[in-house]
Amino acid sequence: MTANVLTVGFVGLGAMGGPMVERLISAGHRLLVHDVSPAALAQAEALGATALPSPAAVADAAPIVFVSLPTPDVVKQVALGAGGLVEGSAMRIYADLSTTGARVASEVAEGLSAKGVAVLDAPVSGGVAGAKAGTLSVMASGDRAAFEQVRDLLETIGRGTIHVGEEVGQGQTLKLVNNLIAATVWAATAEAMVMGAKAGLDPAVMHAVIARSSGRSFSTEVFMPKAVLERSFDFGFRLELMRKDVRLALAEAEALGTTMLTCTTAKQLYDHAYVHGGEGQDVTALIRLLESWGGAEVSSQRRN
């Protein structure tokens, strides 16, 4: 049990939010939660959280509120829409753990700061496994004093939380930079692995060699072994969320006027994979599209 027990609101109990809530409860905090999914709510209640009927109800009872939601539009709706957090009277600090871009972060900051709420963005990296283990990388920005008040909570869900700047949205921008790199490296890795498989190399041998060579990355170390070689395609990050991140990052690049030749091509691949495979597929399923185009499978079963 923690020495300092806090009442924490949490909206969005999905692949990332669910395990974060579990860790916060295990650390002894009192969790007041909301989600549109009754199943997600029931799961959090079973862990000891109190389910509330709306974001407004959460913000009416919790001084600190975290959100972990899928898209910028949902974050805006939950924060500022009808029945949203803005209608609650107890919330003093709001932190967005989702990946939603700097623009939404500033819009939400404008709406909530008018009500005297300190706004932080604290996007995370490290996947569902990182959320379960409490090893996420957390990149927070916004008012330093508010950050210090939630630092211990962020340290419960991550390891090595970094305050990247005083301006709301800077954490979001850094997260988009990170995910643009991750998405593009994954696209290139998938293409190259399919090429090797088509040439007759054993995918498991390719993986073992690349693991000790300069082509290694999060894609080869984490995506490849179980999700791809063993064909489970269950890393836990939906392809449409990665596509959203790439699109948000490229919109930011467009606004800033920086060149994005490689990343723009990767975006087209994610667009194709989304149209081809539909909603709900895992980000690791991107390789299936390339396998179908290339006529070779990157499988440890060597079915090629």
Ligand code: NAD
């Ligand atoms: P998810 O879709 O699994 O979870 C989102 C949750 O939000 C769901 O439980 C959903 O029911 C709930 N929700 C949707 N609309 C809502 C609303 N209007 N009100 C209340 N609840 C609502 O997504 P996730 O994988 O947990 O990702 C959450 C955020 O974290 C995203 O922004 C994503 O980009 C980011 N992220 C995900 C990962 C990952 O590996 N999954 C890693 C880092 C960051």
